[in-house]
Amino acid sequence: MPPPSGPGQKFSLPGVKHLIAVASGKGGVGKSTVAANLAVALQMAGQRVGLMDADIYGPSVPLMFGLGQVDQTRTPFPLEKFGIKLMSMGFLVDPNQAVIWRGPKVAQAVGSFLAQVPWGELDFLIIDLPPGTGDAQLTLSQQAPLTGAIIVTTPGEVSLIDARKGVKMFEEVRVPVLGVIENMSHFTSADGQKHAIFGTGGGAKLAAEAGVPFLGELPIDPRVATAGDAGEPVVRKYPDSPVSAAYVALAQTVLREMVTRPQANALPAVEF
């Protein structure tokens, strides 16, 4: 079933079945890594997937997919890599150049990524949000038919404080939170022992507090970073690693959620 796109939705994406935002409160928790690997895992599960990088100031999608700036006049967007349709600010500007923009321009760019890029027929469009609760988030939740949001956190309290704000924001704008995923949960050393480097239980605690599902733990694996930096997400490069298994499980949970979850109803049009 297509997501609701009522008469007031500025952007209706009739070909996109599920529009999922990957968000966090704090930066540096691995949102982009989670978004990229979730997109790849869903694609490997046979879904048609797009990944939109809504982080205008610090786009990460180009690096993670081994791409860079392209000639806008010759390249049709979205780009495609590993069977995933991609759009990012990083395709439009030199990676060494800073995007120094005020909020309204960010909102405009996010809007045009959604509305002017021909996404075509997709089962999932994953949106990699910038950290925080600012312009990009507000634009998307006001104007796009979001199916739901996934909150990424690390186990520590510092990350949780801000992740709570993320959950609160989606509640305020009535976008369903699909659940909380805990990144960088633990590190398994060569002797098989688990080390909780950033603390334990944060993700589960936040999920319980917010009354949303806990979607699981993603272990620390240095290969996640090296694969990302080398332009091939870890799920694809090391499909047999434990962290990849965790991403595949996350993708399966998301797929199941989409089947069981009742679609949020579009607001009725006003009759004059």
Place this chain on the structure above:
Amino acid sequence: MPADLLPLSIKRDGVAFRVEWSDGLVATVPFQKLRDHCPCAGCNDERAKPADPFRVLSAREVAAGLPVPVAMKPVGHYAYQITWNDGHDAGIFTLDALRHLGQPVAPSKDTHAPA
């Protein structure tokens, strides 16, 4: 407000909207009350100032007369944006606000099965 509490229909009824909520409540929200509670930054600012007994209406306000919405569009899953006959359209009214500004009316007989 619980996430599954939604308006089922919003209809103009004289100088008010008649809102039917998913929990069965039917309420009217007068246009004047909505206009007085416009949540935009400009109106919030105006309300924060002490009332000016000598306020002069702008030509536009005079021409518009009583506040009447000319459009009311859903915003995402959580609010409606109203465009008024005086041109003001900055206010985004959350469902919460609509619910709180409403005055419950007795449900009309024809919409309910006879007891």
